[in-house]
Amino acid sequence: MPAPSSADTRYLEVHGSKWRVVFNVPRQLQGKLGTKLKRSLGTDSLSEANLLKWDVVAEFRATIDQARRPNVSKEAALASARVKAMEEARRLSQQRVVAFGTEQRGRVDDAIEDYAEALAGDPVEVGDDGHPIHEPERDALAMEFLAVAKGKRTPVDFEHAKYMSMSQVKARTAADDKRAIKYLKDWCKANGVPPYLQAISKREAVRFCDDLPGLVGKTDPATLNKYIGRLSVYWGWLERRHVVDTNIWQGRRFKKPLQITDDKERPFTNEEMRKLLMGPATQAMHDVMRIGALTGARLDAIVCLKVKDCQNDTFTFKPQKKEPGSRLCPIHPDLAAIIARRSEGKQDMDDIFPEWPGPKKPGSLRERSFKTSNQFTDYRRDVGVDDQREGKRRSLVNFHSFRRWFITKAEQAGQPESIIAAVVGQKRSGITLGLYSAGPLLEQARQCVEAVKLPDLISRPSEHPS
Incomplete structure (x- = not known):
């Protein structure tokens, strides 16, 4: 029969008190x-x-098992020990922050010192001055552990996992967050800058920004600002938690080149609309284009529609960009036949556009509409709708030009700006057309949608080969 916890001293000894x-x-x-x-x-x-000891015993056994394996290099073993040490440093540093009074803080500091002593191991020799000399790599790890555990050094990614767990961002933005941290750590390594929060000042932030285009391999200001912006959000979170004194990334932005008015992305012209709506596209592409033109919705929101999202003469589009929730948009009369055809014989959760099921690779960050966008671009160019300018990466017309066209036509029809913004989900002051909107507001939105008319077509395609 095992000894009671009040008497069991296996693997235990008293050190101090x-x-x-x-x-x-x-x-x-x-x-x-x-x-x-x-x-x-x-x-x-x-x-x-006796309750706490078993996790430590298991860790010590794993350390000994790893040391027994002859095929594990010294470098690999040290790297593994460092990972465990940094995890323990995180745990102890957090205990140290919340410790109440000098007695509790002293207990944590004792635990930190003991762990550092274990990391350093026994001395390999005694110096001329009588002080013990430890193996350099283990001694360096012990010193790093001490600095991190006592809050004197904080790795730049030390709090990043916790920050990400509290951050409600989409998968693509989360991936940008992780890439931004990787670029910063890679830059620190390449430039001999200690990768700690305490070592990265405003001066280092400026140097990092200067070198970022080379790290990313792109000079586009929008791409570079995306990574600086993610670092700024993370540092702002650290500042609010009193981990850093100031957000060193705030206000650091790459300036966009001065844009001439006629170089901005624009709506389709009526002639371009005719070319697109009368061209030899598949039925699915014709349907997508018409929904885009008569709702102003973004492509991914259209492609992700399900049967349940197209009922009661109203679309329910999923949230896009910074929209807080799903958004209603009345179904234009010219789209009723399309929705009826695509909904016939289907269940509520069936796709309106099964032609584009989305990426097959698990964990892909691409939007479901990725292939739809590529196919539309090819089709648009095939029918001669393009506006490529020197020095511009993208054409000034793209699928988003349907959205711009809808807004333009609604404005020309005298519709209130606030209602147009509610219909297309733009962030403007005033009302928004939420999931539970009803009554006069929804009726105003319906008038706005129906005020937009497609340009006259010589022959409107009915059924096209898919």
Whole structure:
């Protein structure tokens, strides 16, 4: 029968007034790990120590098993030890922050010192001055652990996982966050800058911005600002939590070249609309184009529609960009036949556009409409609708030009700006057409949508080969 927790002292010894775990190292491994592995548990209660000790014992056993494997290089073993040490440093540093009073802080500091002592291992020799000399790599790791655990050094990504867990952003933005941190760490390594929050000042931020185009491999200001913006949001979060004193990225932006008015992306002209709506596109592409033209909706919101989203003469588009929730948009009379045809015989959760099911690769960050966009671009160019300018990466017309065309036509029809903004989901002052809008507001939105008319077509395609 096992000893009660009030009497069981296996793997335990008293150090000062606190219990700590002591684990004997096999003789053949003592040259690597020292004679014993030790870790303070920070408690003077034997019962509590017996509850806490088993995780430490399991870790020590894993350390010994790893040391036994001859095929594991010294560098790999040290890298593994560093990962574990930084995890423990995070845990202890957080305990140190919330410790109440000098006594609790002292307990945490004792645990930090004990762990650092275990990381350094036994001395390999004694210096001329009588001080012990430890293996340099292990001694450096112990010193790094001490600095991190006591809050003197904080790796730039130390709090990033926690920040991401609290950040409600889309997968693509989360990927940008992670890339931004990777670029910063890569830059620190290449430039000999310690990758700690305390070492990165405004001066280093300026240098990083100067070198960012080379790291990213692009000079487009929008792309570069995307990464600076993600770092700024992260640093702002750290500042609010008093981890850093100031947001060193705030206000740092790459300036966009001065844009001449006629170089801005624009709506389609009526002639371009005729070419697109009368051209030899597939039925699915014709349907998508018409929905885009008569709702002003973004392409991905259209392609992601399900049967349940097209009921009661109203579209329910999923949130796009910074929209807080799903958005209603009345169905234009000229789209009724399209929706009826695409909904016939289907269940509520069936896709309106099964032709574009989205990326097959698990974890892909591409939008479902990725292939739709590529196919539309090819089709648009085939029918001679393009506006490519020197020095511009994108054509001045694209699928978004349907959205611009709808807004322009609604404005020309005298519709109120606030209602147009509500219909297309633009961020403007005033009302928004939310998921539960009803009554006069929805009726105003319907009048706005129906005020937009497609240009006269010589022959409107009915059924096109798919």
